[in-house]
Amino acid sequence: MVYLNGDFIAKDKASISVMDRGFLFGDGVYEVIPAYNGKIFRPTEHLDRLQKSLDSIQITNPYSHNKWINILNKLVNHSSSTNQSLYLQITRGTDTKRKHNFDALTPTIYVESNPLTSKTKQELSKGFSAISAQDIRWSRCDIKATSLLANVLYAQDAKKHNVEEVILYRDNQITEGATSNVFILKNNILYTHPTGANILSGITRDLVLESASACSIQIQESSFSLDNIFTSDELWISSSTREIMPITKLDNKPINQGKVGAIWGCVFEYYQRLKND
Numbered sequence: 001m002v003y004l005n006g007d008f009i010a011k012d013k014a015s016i017s018v019m020d021r022g023f024l025f026g027d028g029v030y031e032v033i034p035a036y037n038g039k040i041f042r043p044t045e046h047l048d049r050l051q052k053s054l055d056s057i058q059i060t061n062p063y064s065h066n067k068w069i070n071i072l073n074k075l076v077n078h079s080s081s082t083n084q085s086l087y088l089q090i091t092r093g094t095d096t097k098r099k100h101n102f103d104a105l106t107p108t109i110y111v112e113s114n115p116l117t118s119k120t121k122q123e124l125s126k127g128f129s130a131i132s133a134q135d136i137r138w139s140r141c142d143i144k145a146t147s148l149l150a151n152v153l154y155a156q157d158a159k160k161h162n163v164e165e166v167i168l169y170r171d172n173q174i175t176e177g178a179t180s181n182v183f184i185l186k187n188n189i190l191y192t193h194p195t196g197a198n199i200l201s202g203i204t205r206d207l208v209l210e211s212a213s214a215c216s217i218q219i220q221e222s223s224f225s226l227d228n229i230f231t232s233d234e235l236w237i238s239s240s241t242r243e244i245m246p247i248t249k250l251d252n253k254p255i256n257q258g259k260v261g262a263i264w265g266c267v268f269e270y271y272q273r274l275k276n277d
């Protein structure tokens with residue numbers, strides 16, 4: 001079952017017009033929200049970010065906070081999976097002809113929920129590989145826009161190289177991953193790119209910072225270079241679907257001799273507690 005424009009229907013019955021501006025231009029925004037044990041995780045934070053994305057592209061939020069929560073809960077409760085990943089997207093709507101500029105339209109609203117399997121601590125403790133690439137995306141990466149062509153190409157590159165993520169740099173400073181935020185730990189200080197137009201302000205990013213503080217780690221929201229990564233003690237990526245993953249190899253070179261660091265373990269444990277609160 002999915003939600004489309006006011007109706008809960010079977011996914012194979014859900015369809016939209018070819019004149020939808022989401023289809024024609026990628027003219028829309030989205031959110032990915034996890035639900036653990038049937039409970040939506042950090043709904044307010046995700047819906048607040050959705051509001052910011054909508055404001056940035058001049059779409060009026062079609063629903064109140066409560067209406068969104070009702071829709072999301074209905075999908076979560078309908079599924080038999082205890083842990084789920086909710087995907088919601090709003091496009092500007094269906095136009096009468098293809099033109100770049102827009103008039104006021106009725107937004108197209110789509111929501112689905114899929115099973116979410118989190119990796120265990122044991123699975124994560126093996127460490128993961130990543131590659132680096134120049135960040136060729138536009139300068140409004142803070143908007144969670146459905147137009148993701150650059151991210152799609154990075155993800156394909158990751159698949160081709162059999163790695164977990166592509167870590168991006170702009171002007172020699174690490175911005176984020178193609179689908180995640182990036183952190184390094186050095187001498188018990190955790191560094192991550194500050195929020196702003198060059199990164200998506202991840203909901204998990206905030207939770208990583210909260211978890212790291214709980215592990216007595218100092219936080220510094222400042223950017224760092226590729227060279228800093230290679231001399232760091234730990235490298236992590238975070239996202240709502242992948243939580244906090246330790247990266248132990250970048251561009252085929254080991255980080256911290258290819259071993260997962262101890263602080264990751266502490267942050268991982270704290271995050272699990274937040275999830276189950």
Ligand code: PDD
Nearest residue numbers: 032178179180181200202203204239240
């Ligand atoms: N992506 N940066 C980018 C570019 C992302 O695409 C994502 C998440 C994040 C992490 O944000 P959060 O912690 O709120 O999930 C950072 C989602 C999962 C996706 O596009 O599927």
